[in-house]
Each structure stands twice: as structure tokens, then as C-alpha cells.
Amino acid sequence: MKKTVLITGTSSGFGAATANYFAAQGWNVIATMRDTRKDQNIGKSENILISQLDVQDKNSIDKAIEEGINQFGNIDVVVNNAGYGLFGIFEGASREAVQAQFDVNVFGAMDVTRAILPHFRSKRSGIIINISSGAGAIGFPMASIYSASKFALEGWTEGLRYELASLGIAAKIIEPGGAPQTSFMSRMGDEGLAIQQIGDYLPFLEQIGKVYNGMQGTADADAVEKVVHAIFEAATDGTDRLRYSPTDDIKPILDARRNTSEEKYQAFTNTIFLPK
Ligand code: NAP
Numbered sequence: 001m002k003k004t005v006l007i008t009g010t011s012s013g014f015g016a017a018t019a020n021y022f023a024a025q026g027w028n029v030i031a032t033m034r035d036t037r038k039d040q041n042i043g044k045s046e047n048i049l050i051s052q053l054d055v056q057d058k059n060s061i062d063k064a065i066e067e068g069i070n071q072f073g074n075i076d077v078v079v080n081n082a083g084y085g086l087f088g089i090f091e092g093a094s095r096e097a098v099q100a101q102f103d104v105n106v107f108g109a110m111d112v113t114r115a116i117l118p119h120f121r122s123k124r125s126g127i128i129i130n131i132s133s134g135a136g137a138i139g140f141p142m143a144s145i146y147s148a149s150k151f152a153l154e155g156w157t158e159g160l161r162y163e164l165a166s167l168g169i170a171a172k173i174i175e176p177g178g179a180p181q182t183s184f185m186s187r188m189g190d191e192g193l194a195i196q197q198i199g200d201y202l203p204f205l206e207q208i209g210k211v212y213n214g215m216q217g218t219a220d221a222d223a224v225e226k227v228v229h230a231i232f233e234a235a236t237d238g239t240d241r242l243r244y245s246p247t248d249d250i251k252p253i254l255d256a257r258r259n260t261s262e263e264k265y266q267a268f269t270n271t272i273f274l275p276k
């Protein structure tokens with residue numbers, strides 16, 4: 001029997017590319033997006049169902065899952081991909097802006113997961129794949145709130161994984177590095193407008209702006225393909241592996257985080273984010 005994946009946030013970027021890739025591999029795909037008029041990046045195929053799903057609207061989550069099961073009989077994998085990055089200094093961000101970031105990146109993924117688990121439990125199988133970020137392992141300046149949301153996503157997934165293992169259900173994390181090919185970075189600038197500027201930070205902002213411009217140049221040219229392949233690997237490798245970090249750009253910093261002491265990590269990241 002054909003396998004079925006439900007993906008959130010498929011109007012663009014990783015979500016759209018993942019939907020098209022799984023369909024090309026013969027999977028049934030429930031390609032969900034909050035505005036189904038934005039379906040132009042999804043290929044037309046009888047094994048792709050485009051469904052309305054806003055991760056901030058529980059009814060739309062339940063409806064998309066129900067529609068998908070009615071159409072394909074079953075859901076095997078859920079990819080919690082919908083997300084955005086709030087960019088700017090923490091002090092200038094209102095509580096509402098922080099709440100909105102968590103509503104989409106954390107509570108949205110939790111709500112989709114809570115809604116699919118009864119189906120997964122009933123068949124004692126299923127895979128939850130949460131799209132985190134390098135920012136789920138490293139606190140990035142000017143993206144502290146985004147990092148907080150992805151740290152939360154990772155901590156939750158890690159704990160959840162143990163709860164689900166005895167039921168035959170897996171929970172996995174994908175940690176992409178930078179992918180300027182998606183709408184994420186241009187949108188980060190738009191979201192950043194919600195953050196108030198505070199003059200005292202300007203010298204730091206100038207400095208860190210240069211660091212980030214330099215980093216954009218180091219992003220993997222094939223980042224989207226690498227992320228899509230990692231999602232497919234997580235869905236099909238039959239292992240209980242928790243983390244997949246598919247792009248090369250963040251490997252040095254992830255290595256410093258995970259394979260060196262806290263002191264060495266901090267000394268290394270200071271040279272990047274606090275240059276003299
Ligand atoms: P993208 O092209 O901007 O795609 C983001 C998707 O999330 C869009 O389809 C967007 O839909 C959707 N979305 C936002 N809020 C939503 C909501 N409330 N309900 C449903 N969908 C919603 O960016 P992307 O790079 O593909 O991002 C996908 C994931 O990868 C995100 O979780 C992001 O944090 C992560 N990531 C991205 C990068 C990167 O550099 N690109 C790096 C690491 C991790 P609309 O079109 O309706 O806004």
C-alpha cells in the first residue's frame with residue numbers, strides 16, 4: 001500500500017519542495033497550506049491533495065487530517081514544517097510578537113501532533129518529523145526569540161520521542177542551516193519590522209549585519225535538496241535516529257556545540273558573533 005505524508009506550510013520553500021519530492025517517490029501527499037490559493041509551487045498529481053490548514057486554527061488541523069484519511073485511507077508521516085523567523089533585538093519585541101512566534105513554531109506543531117496521535121496510536125505506527133533549525137541548537141543574536149522557539153521545539157520532540165517509542169511511533173528533528181532559496185529570509189526582514197529599534201544597539205546591529213551578510217554567502221547552494229532528502233530519509237530509514245543536520249554551513253558551529261566543552265564553544269562563537 002502507498003504511504004501517505006501530511007506536510008504543513010507547503011505554499012513555498014522546504015514544504016513545497018518536500019511535497020513534490022514525496023509525490024515523485026510514489027507517496028500520497030496531503031500538502032497543507034493556510035491559503036490554498038498559494039498552491040502554484042505544488043505539482044499537479046492525483047496523489048497530491050491540497051488542504052487548507054493554518055497551524056493556529058485547530059479546526060482546520062482536524063479537518064485537514066480527516067480529509068486526508070478519507071482520501072488516502074491512512075496517514076503514515078507528519079512533517080511539522082510551517083514556521084517563520086522573528087528577527088531583531090529582544091528588547092524591542094513585544095510580548096505579542098514573541099507569543100505569535102511561539103504560536104506558529106511551537107504550539108502549532110504541538111497542536112498538529114496532538115491531533116494526529118490518536119490515529120498513529122490506533123495503528124501503533126507513525127512518524128512525526130519536526131523542522132527545527134541550526135537555531136534549535138545555537139542561540140543566534142538578533143534571532144534570540146526564533147532560537148528560543150526552535151530550542152523549545154527540540155526539547156519537546158526529544159522528550160516526546162520516549163513517550164511514543166513504546167507505541168511504535170517515532171519523533172524526529174531536522175536541523176537545516178541557511179537556505180536563502182526559500183521565502184524564509186526575506187520574510188524574516190518583514191517580521192523584523194514588528195520589532196522596535198533601540199538606538200543603543202546600533203553599533204552591535206551594524207557589526208552583526210556584516211556577520212550575517214557574510215554567512216549568507218556560505219549557505220549550501222543545494223540546501224533545499226539536502227533538507228528534502230533528509231526529511232525523506234527520516235521518513236524511510238526505519239531507525240529511531242532523533243536528529244538530522246543535512247547542510248554543511250552549520251557543521252562547524254554544531255560540532256563546537258556538541259563535541260567540545262562549553263568554554264571552547266563559547267570562545268568559538270564569540271569570535272563569530274562578538275568580533276573585536
Ligand atoms: P518559507 O518559504 O517562508 O515557508 C514557510 C511556510 O510556513 C510557508 O508555507 C508559510 O505559509 C508557512 N506558515 C507560516 N505560518 C503558518 C501558519 N500559521 N499556518 C500554516 N503555515 C504557516 O520558509 P522555509 O525556509 O521553507 O521554512 C520552513 C521551515 O524551515 C520553518 O519551520 C523554518 O523555521 C525552517 N528553517 C528554515 C531555514 C532557512 O534558512 N530557510 C533554516 C532553518 C530552518 P504562508 O505562505 O501562508 O505564509
